[in-house]
Amino acid sequence: MSSALDTVPATGSVRLPSVLSLGLARTGIEVRQFFRRRDSFIFTFAFPVMMLFIFGSVFSDDIAPGVSFTQYFAAGMVASGVVMSSFQSLAISIAIERDEGTLKRLRGTPMPPAAYFLGKIGLVLVTSVIQTAILLTIGALAFGLKLPTNPELWVRFTWVFVLGTAAGTVVGIAYSSLARSAQSAGAVVSPVVIVLQFISGVFFVFTDLPSWMQTIGSIFPLKWLAQGMRSVFLPDSFGASEAAHSWQLPQTALILTAWMIVGLVLCLRTFRWQRADAG
Amino acid sequence: MTTPATPLTTHTAPGPAPGGSGAGPAVRIRGLVKRYGDSFAVRDLNLDINAGEVFALLGPNGAGKTTTVEILEGYRRRDGGEVSVLAEDPGQAGRPWRARIGIVPQSSTESPELSIEETVRHFARYYPDPRDPDEVIAAVGLEEKRKARSRSLSGGQRRRLDVALGIIGRPRLLFLDEPTTGFDPQARRAFWELIARLRTDGTTILLTTHYLEEAEALADRVGVIAGGRLVAVDAPEQLGGRAAREVRVLWQDGEVQRERLTATPTKVVAELTTRFDGEIPGLQVLRPTLEDVYLSMIQNTEGSNR
Numbered sequence: 001m002s003s004a005l006d007t008v009p010a011t012g013s014v015r016l017p018s019v020l021s022l023g024l025a026r027t028g029i030e031v032r033q034f035f036r037r038r039d040s041f042i043f044t045f046a047f048p049v050m051m052l053f054i055f056g057s058v059f060s061d062d063i064a065p066g067v068s069f070t071q072y073f074a075a076g077m078v079a080s081g082v083v084m085s086s087f088q089s090l091a092i093s094i095a096i097e098r099d100e101g102t103l104k105r106l107r108g109t110p111m112p113p114a115a116y117f118l119g120k121i122g123l124v125l126v127t128s129v130i131q132t133a134i135l136l137t138i139g140a141l142a143f144g145l146k147l148p149t150n151p152e153l154w155v156r157f158t159w160v161f162v163l164g165t166a167a168g169t170v171v172g173i174a175y176s177s178l179a180r181s182a183q184s185a186g187a188v189v190s191p192v193v194i195v196l197q198f199i200s201g202v203f204f205v206f207t208d209l210p211s212w213m214q215t216i217g218s219i220f221p222l223k224w225l226a227q228g229m230r231s232v233f234l235p236d237s238f239g240a241s242e243a244a245h246s247w248q249l250p251q252t253a254l255i256l257t258a259w260m261i262v263g264l265v266l267c268l269r270t271f272r273w274q275r276a277d278a279g
Numbered sequence: 280m281t282t283p284a285t286p287l288t289t290h291t292a293p294g295p296a297p298g299g300s301g302a303g304p305a306v307r308i309r310g311l312v313k314r315y316g317d318s319f320a321v322r323d324l325n326l327d328i329n330a331g332e333v334f335a336l337l338g339p340n341g342a343g344k345t346t347t348v349e350i351l352e353g354y355r356r357r358d359g360g361e362v363s364v365l366a367e368d369p370g371q372a373g374r375p376w377r378a379r380i381g382i383v384p385q386s387s388t389e390s391p392e393l394s395i396e397e398t399v400r401h402f403a404r405y406y407p408d409p410r411d412p413d414e415v416i417a418a419v420g421l422e423e424k425r426k427a428r429s430r431s432l433s434g435g436q437r438r439r440l441d442v443a444l445g446i447i448g449r450p451r452l453l454f455l456d457e458p459t460t461g462f463d464p465q466a467r468r469a470f471w472e473l474i475a476r477l478r479t480d481g482t483t484i485l486l487t488t489h490y491l492e493e494a495e496a497l498a499d500r501v502g503v504i505a506g507g508r509l510v511a512v513d514a515p516e517q518l519g520g521r522a523a524r525e526v527r528v529l530w531q532d533g534e535v536q537r538e539r540l541t542a543t544p545t546k547v548v549a550e551l552t553t554r555f556d557g558e559i560p561g562l563q564v565l566r567p568t569l570e571d572v573y574l575s576m577i578q579n580t581e582g583s584n585r
Contacts, residue, residue, distance in 0.1 A: 016374050016407050025404050029393070036392040036428075101388040108352060109448070110378040111405040274354065 019114050026119025031126050048081045048135045056143045074139045075233040076202035079226035085128040086168030088193050094176035095185035107273040124169050153232050160228035163256040167221050170263030177270050196222045221259045224252040305330045305452050305483040312359030313346050320346040321507045333484040335498035343507040381450030387437040391430035399443050406448035419443045434461040455486045491570040519572040531561030
């Protein structure tokens with residue numbers, strides 16, 4: 001039987017747009033939306049700078065010869081910024097998109113799921129690069145942050161930044177499934193980031209924390225991300241003052257990669273296009 | 280919404296149009312079952328929707344309407360039975376299949392930060408053979424609002440944007456889930472014209488609605504779903520033996536309202552004409568509306584099925 005509907009082949013002659021081109025289109029639309037939400041983007045970019053200003057004004061002591069707390073804190077804020085623009089912003093925004101039906105609507109089109117994720121990754125890259133650039137510029141101009149001149153340190157900065165962003169992105173996408181509604185998204189996500197900042201050596205010097213807290217903090221990526229950033233922005237000699245008396249760069253790469261893999265597996269296994277109550 | 284001169288064509292690729300001779304059903308459902316816990320949302324549902332047909336699915340909230348439609352759309356898994364939509368199992372179908380269906384969901388989800396034009400153009404990129412975004416924006420009557428952000432649109436305008444996104448991919452099968460909720464009467468009429476044009480172009484349409492007059496105006500056939508089962512399928516004017524039902528003749532006899540149920544209303548009116556010697560005071564001849572038939576059907580099922 002030749003029915004009219006069978007004449008369009010299921011695959012083949014109908015050429016679907018490529019995943020990569022749609023990933024770029026998604027990135028474009030995500031970035032455009034982000035910058036049109038003016039209130040949210042101003043806060044996203046201003047928040048780390050505000051924190052740097054407050055902490056820099058309150059704690060002006062040196063924590064080691066030639067290392068001020070402001071410098072220590074600035075490195076931690078760069079790390080926090082990466083976590084906020086990847087993990088926090090994705091976990092919240094995807095939870096909202098899921099609750100409001102945006103994801104369901106996309107699922108009903110031939111848009112490949114990978115294009116959606118590429119769009120989110122593109123958005124995170126754009127926002128975290130801008131956020132970090134603003135923070136480093138203001139930190140250098142107003143708070144005495146010394147930017148490295150050694151290209152080797154910039155290479156190190158790049159891989160720490162990229163691994164941290166990648167881990168934060170996939171874990172954020174996975175974590176978004178925990179929020180059951182758009183209203184609860186902020187409450188489910190933000191405390192995690194704040195607590196991590198306390199136990200990962202951002203708000204306090206890591207070695208000042210009780211050892212049990214250091215142990216817990218060492219499980220999570222922010223501790224490694226912050227330590228990696230300190231290895232870039234603080235004098236090399238400070239490495240001896242770290243918890244392990246070194247910068248632990250190989251461990252940093254390993255643990256951030258492990259989080260990225262765990263996050264990716266969780267994403268693939270748990271990602272939902274609809275609310276939890278939809279059967 | 281004005282009717283533009285250019286038709287909304289469904290197919291640019293050569294090939295026989297659906298709805299022509301030999302076209303198989305666009306949707307085929309056999310023994311569909313869906314459970315939530317211990318309760319059945321859908322039990323043993325059978326239905327064929329022909330290619331090129333406008334089919335309206337009616338039923339009270341919680342009757343299994345949305346569950347059935349979402350199984351057809353590929354959103355929900357079924358617990359039993361066979362389902363074929365455009366010759367594929369929606370539970371297994373991939374991107375090429377999604378490129379051939381269009382979905383207008385029950386609630387609007389457009390990004391408030393994007394303009395109508397940006398949204399429609401962006402969605403057009405997902406499809407291998409989309410309609411012209413300008414043509415689609417014109418067809419849903421949003422030409423003057425094309426630069427407006429979705430945030431600033433009224434409920435009815437947002438709904439028309441939903442419809443634009445549903446048809447941008449040149450679907451062969453369009454799902455419309457309560458499309459005109461929140462429309463004013465004028466917008467509803469204009470929407471009906473758009474659906475009629477899509478139908479002329481060969482699009483198969485599955486519509487759910489709570490407006491019985493909408494089903495009557497648009498649908499070739501209507502199906503009534505209650506208690507998870509399809510209790511009736513027929514042309515709107517035939518549903519539930521509507522054509523054969525008795526007609527109510529009402530008139531005013533002095534202060535008293537008189538009424539008679541009859542199979543031969545013309546004869547009754549002729550008698551009355553003689554009795555009143557000309558004009559009959561307050562004469563009304565009422566055939567059962569689709570709504571009357573529908574409501575009696577729903578009541579019957581609720582009594583026996585639950």
